[in-house]
Amino acid sequence: AKMLLLSFLVGIDSERELMRQIQVNIAYRWYLGYSLEENIPNHSVLSYIERAEQTIATRRGKELLKVRQTCIEGLFGQAKQWHGMARARWRGLDNVEIQVLITAAVLNM
16 A cells, blocks of 8 residues: 555556666655565566455455455464464564475465
8 A cells, every 4th residue: 555655646657667666766665664675576466456455345355355254364373373373473484484384285285
């Protein structure tokens, strides 16, 4: 949402141009919360987000969202409670990456 607001405020019409400007403009990076070392997402991310928001606004999208909330969120809770993910935030991504990938693979079987 911040990227779209930024494009409106500075008058950039193209998503590709917006991403180029964010890549080189330190003030834009700061506003959006990106460090100088972080990669900026591809311009297609904005299009994907817009399509997702439009889909969720439909009746079918609301039905899909309910399914996600009941099924998928339950799996996240199960992973957190039973597979050691409760303290993953404090251990850091590097320390839990393999554990998370293996757990996700097993839960998807």
